[in-house]
Amino acid sequence: MRIDIIYGTRPEFIKLAMLIHKLREYGQEVRVISTGQHKEMLKGLEEWFNITPDITLEVMREGQSIAQLSAALLGELSCLYSEEKPHWVVVQGDTQTAFVGAQAAFYHGIKIAHVEAGLRTYDKRAPFPEEINRQMISKLADLHFCPAVSSSQNLLEEKVQEHLIEVVGNTVLDALEYSREKIKAENLFPLELERYFSGEKQTSRMVLITTHRRENFGEGLEQICKAILHLAAANLEVDFLVLLHPNPQVKKTLLDYLENKFPNVDLISPLTYSDFLALLQRSYFLLTDSGGLQEEAPSFGKPVLLLRELTERPEGVVAGCVKVVGTSLENIVSEAQKLLDSEADYKAMQVDRNPFGDGKSAQFIVNRLIHEG
Incomplete structure (x- = not known):
């Protein structure tokens, strides 16, 4: 089974890094695709997590609009999936990369897994354009990995079938646990x-x-x-x-x-x-x-x-x-x-336990993806 993981921004990569490692640990073929939305901000980050993208798209142009970026992403990813189709495309969150990545996969009949699914404000301009991106990805996705019960409840109210939803916590805490250990061991600071x-x-x-x-x-x-x-x-x-x-x-x-x-x-x-x-x-x-x-x-x-x-x-x-x-x-x-x-x-305002998870989200996602095949 081959799985494509798409990211373009720094937060997306952070929240997908440990999932990439965990999938490879379980012997899955993973193709990592960077759209380069945050090209400069990703360089040191990819080195930190020891992940090198297999494909890097050059879609960013100075002064381009959201529409122009989306069109460029859709064109590049459509060409990519016209040549070779994976079993799954995994996207994260609410960026243009995530939305258009899911859109391109849908057009080519590829199954879509959405990490950090179901978050809502139900105000289409707050955050903009992220709120609409999330809602649109939910219409396209075949599996929805939610960070919390509240986000899964949002999807259920939107008529997403319950067996396609899984509450896994937030993968940002997987990356945080990995990184905190490295920072402490190496006594790092700016x-x-x-x-x-x-x-x-x-x-x-x-x-x-x-x-x-x-x-x-x-x-x-x-x-x-x-x-x-x-x-x-x-x-x-x-x-x-x-x-x-x-x-x-x-x-x-x-x-x-x-x-x-x-x-x-x-x-x-x-x-x-x-x-x-x-x-x-x-x-x-x-x-x-x-x-x-x-x-x-x-x-x-x-x-x-x-x-x-x-x-x-x-x-x-x-x-x-x-x-x-x-x-x-x-x-x-x-x-x-x-x-x-x-x-x-x-x-x-200090809490003993992080309400967003326990740092084991990637394992739950891997288990489900392998089970679905």
């Missing part, structure tokens, strides 16, 4: 940020901030920046580290608002996966609009203030380790200040 680990700032409280969602472009992102400035001015003893996303629009806004404004606001370039995990572990809490960080941060006991109006990952909110604060300056400042001022509020 050398350019050594001051936060062994230098003059090693005892400071540090708030880690990431933002990149399209629905926050414009006023939402500007409100986030203003909130950071407000917090920095009111808490000069706290460091605020802002990760500069490579998206030009996001990067420009962050630089325009935050660069050289306060000595305790530090703008940092994108980090390797291992360095970022080390920084996550070092942080006090997170301000983020990321999906994956909602899942990873609880394993480190780090509260998450979510810079979005909705989340398709309700488990963190229910468990109390994630709080949805939106992009209002007043809300962000109020909730962040609570965590900085109140030890009780901070501890209330």
